[in-house]
Amino acid sequence: MPNESATEQAAPEDLWRLRRSLDNIDTALVAMLAERFRVTRAVGQLKARHRLDAVDVAREEAKVARLREAATRAGLDEDFAEEFIRRVMAEVVRQHREIAQKG
Numbered sequence: 609m610p611n612e613s614a615t616e617q618a619a620p621e622d623l624w625r626l627r628r629s630l631d632n633i634d635t636a637l638v639a640m641l642a643e644r645f646r647v648t649r650a651v652g653q654l655k656a657r658h659r660l661d662a663v664d665v666a667r668e669e670a671k672v673a674r675l676r677e678a679a680t681r682a683g684l685d686e687d688f689a690e691e692f693i694r695r696v697m698a699e700v701v702r703q704h705r706e707i708a709q710k711g
């Protein structure tokens with residue numbers, strides 16, 4: 609393939625297989641994230657219509673606590689899981705404020 613890196617050309621079969629698996633997982637992650645944002649956009653439209661705050665701190669904190677526990681059970685670093693979901697929620701809140709402003 610013309611755009612393969614040097615590492616890919618020289619890689620043993622196992623590395624190829626693992627990287628293909630990673631690529632599939634990354635694609636699935638992006639698809640799930642896009643689906644999540646489709647749902648949160650609908651939430652944002654509802655909140656704007658009912659003049660509700662973009663941010664719900666209590667819900668966010670409950671979610672972080674729940675996901676930290678889920679991360680631990682899954683063998684994932686809980687600080688990483690928290691950092692990730694907080695970044696996602698910050699973007700959701702930014703989008704909700706934008707939806708509320710634009711009407």
Ligand SMILES: C=C(O[C@@H]1C=C(C(=O)O)C=C[C@H]1O)C(=O)O
Binds near residue numbers: 671700
């Ligand atoms: C999606 C919502 O809006 C915000 C974003 C959240 C999220 O992305 O999970 C959670 C709480 C809110 O701060 C909501 O209120 O449910």
